[in-house]
Amino acid sequence: MRQRWSKQTILDAAVELLSASDGDEFFSMRKLAAELGTDSSSLYRHFRNRSELMLAIVDHVLIQAMHGYRREGPWRARLVDLILRSWDAYAALPQLARDASHYPGSGPGSQLVIEETLQALTDAGVPEDLVPEWYHRLVTLSVSLITAHAAGRSRSPAEQQQRRENFRVITLGAEPADFPALARYSSRLAPVGFSRESFLATVELVLDAVPARS
Template identity: 45%
Template sequence: ILLASMDGYRAEGDWNQRITALAMRLRDAFGRQPQLAAVWGRYASSGAGSRLVMEEVLQALRASGLPDEEIPARYHRLAVLLSALIASEAGISTITPDEHEQGLELFRVAVLGADPERFPTLAHFARDVRPLGVDRHAAFEGILAAHLADIEAAIRPR
């Protein structure tokens, strides 16, 4: 999957655009074979595809202006974040429509039915709290953007 996701990939744009484009390619590739996303999230790959992905992310981080000594730790955090988000999104995509509806009903009962005496804050926000499976693509993109903004903040002169 990693090798296929890198097929035809061209590093274009700044470091942030490169990492974002790569993350979207990985999400789409694993979205087509979601059962493998959880495996990727648990075990490191040592194949050519893995090395291509690692090389691109490391090159993009280096192009960002981060000091070399910060790049391995930033890479690791980014790799953990992406594998977790992709595995989570893939897991949601494998449930049946009936399982999805059951899960939503259980969520509604648990959240909307929260006892305001015992769970006052949950009861207050109940109508606005969304289930984990709702709008995964936007959540993925927002979480990735926030993480890349954190890296951007570390690059700026202090």
Template identity: 30%
Template sequence: MSASERVVAEGARRRRRPTKQGTVLSEQLIVGTALRLIGEHGAAALTVRRLGAALGCDPSAIYRYFRDTDELLLAVADELIGRTLSGWRATGDWRADLRDLGLRMHADYLAHPQAALLTCARVTGRTHEIQAVETILGILRGAGFPDGEAVRIYHVFVDQTLSFAALDASTLVLSERARALEVRTWPQTYARLERTTHPHIAATASVLVAEMGRSGYPAALEMMLAAAAARLQHVTASPSGT
């Protein structure tokens, strides 16, 4: 029997007996456990053996819910997207709504940096991702962007957010020693460069040290939103809409 043939309907899953720990397996429980284990062990957590041990079940039981660990990883990715959407409500102000969604998405990924590194580049095709695509395109089309512009801005918005999430997550998963070195390099190296040899760095040193100690995502997001607003003004003022 192949892995795909072992995946069974949800109703049949719920009729399974509880695990050794007294819990009944579900897709949500497996995904939540996988997300926790990824946070503790990184990519090495995604084995049915580790999951089975954590859930108190026979590892083969995982295949009743997921064909393989890659399908489980896509479910973890979709769970992170769902957490961003949970509790979010549109205000009707497209810039405010995109800003809020972007900052939420970035923060939710950084709350799970190991999972962010594994999932940021994946397309899940699952429920929460589909809802996110529909929501963002709806915001843009509702603001008056023509369809082509709406799709392009959606593309830039999502890729920018996920790229910064992956970049910032990669810093968070460094060893304590490596992270401390990162923090020290700006004030101890750049801030001490001589004006005679590095005039531009020396002139901006205090600002540079402060700026490089935080994520560039909020500023990049504002630049993207400003560019999108300028584009909207242009296409709505143009008779051809181009």
């Protein structure tokens, strides 16, 4: 008799499969079914298609990322905590992060992140009519940088090396007479990339601009 997998088991297996992937393998329901030792029909009992599955995976990941979160401390520290929880969760799942903008989540995990972000902005004293705007700014920034980081990680070592070499040629080969600033700083420039530290530094710059009253 064919085993019927629970939604929780399927999502756990999906996260494990995504974690093991190097970022450039296409995640599919067929691969997930094979990982579970079954066929795709077992998954379609819970998810109508890949998009619905991906939305559920995102929400599952966010629930795990929010484990232990407490609405305590200053608003800014809470926002940093929320944003870094998302960064750390997606950092382990580059393939999922690469598509983060397409799959915003569809359940309580996503609702919890949105709720706590809005609450932190409200507690900061941001005018009520500006809270949605600042929520969207923070989410757009975070998702964009998380996606860019994931895209970089999904390149093969050879592709990454070629990218660095191309950048070196472009910058170090600049004519000082035509590009004086580029020539001046070329030896200290590197291809765009984001570490956790640079991600946080960028977020802090945006938080500096939040129209907080407390």
